[in-house]
């Protein structure tokens with residue numbers, strides 16, 4: 001059982017019908033959400049959707065206008081930020097430039113305790129955890145960006161918070177370092193057992209690190225699920241489009257036994273789909289299919305129900321994969337992606353070629369509007 005599937009498990013954090021207004025503007029709109037201990041939970045959504053406001057309410061910098069936020073079953077509304085078992089790591093890291101790495105990590109501990117030995121032991125432990133022992137005496141300007149990021153992490157974890165909030169923690173790092181650091185973050189999260197809630201603009205980052213992802217829009221949760229469910233079974237056009245690359249084909253559906261027949265363009269054969277659950281065919285439907293689920297070939301494949309003919313108008317070669325943009329009759333562009341394993345399977349396909357796109361009945365999802 002994952003904790004969120006276990007009815008016995010109590011959530012660490014509960015948002016209960018939380019609304020946050022700034023004047024007449026509603027930033028968070030009657031939102032309910034449970035996050036469990038030891039989760040690495042990601043908040044994802046476009047700028048202004050309310051991610052930071054959620055974090056600030058957890059940290060205690062803002063209070064909910066309506067509803068309650070509970071931590072371990074206790075309403076944290078009246079508890080000031082410094083009395084909550086919550087810490088927040090900012091994108092800027094906010095390290096003290098005149099203090100050494102060691103002193104930066106010890107800072108919060110010294111304010112709480114006079115026990116020098118205990119503080120020292122805890123700092124050493126944090127240095128080991130973040131592989132910074134060698135750099136303990138250096139000042140922040142004498143270490144790399146990635147190391148500074150780890151100091152900030154060590155400092156935020158030193159007081160063993162139940163919950164660590166990470167606001168774009170890797171935003172300042174270049175791509176390669178960022179990817180390495182994602183795995184390090186996951187490792188540290190697992191070793192300490194602390195619950196992490198991360199805000200990121202980078203959907204790949206959210207998908208990599210998170211146990212579950214919440215996709216938000218205008219102060220509401222649109223879908224909360226594991227990364228694979230978010231990607232493979234988005235619950236809306238919004239989520240399908242926000243995460244990764246997707247082809248969206250709009251049309252009218254008719255139920256024919258187990259299948260749905262989608263009529264979507266004059267002169268084009270219908271698309272056949274076998275949905276995972278019941279679909280309401282009285283409304284406009286969108287068939288969403290990832291480019292890697294669409295096959296491309298020069299010769300017309302035999303025995304395929306979903307076949308589209310078109311012309312290659314663009315090819316993006318990305319090393320491990322290639323993406324083909326194919327314009328089909330009616331003008332819609334469908335993307336097909338192939339993995340460039342061993343041999344370039346579609347090496348012979350080039351610009352302006354007539355090609356056949358095909359996909360199975362279960363490779364996409366039907367989404368209602």
Ligand code: ATP
Nearest residue numbers: 022025026027045046047048049050051052053054
């Ligand atoms: P970004 O990714 O750009 O940081 P976000 O999803 O974190 O965006 P928030 O910072 O939570 O968004 O802001 C949500 C909405 O609330 C925005 O429209 C913002 O303008 C508004 N907002 C946030 N703080 C205040 C405030 N103190 N006063 C008025 N409006 C605010």
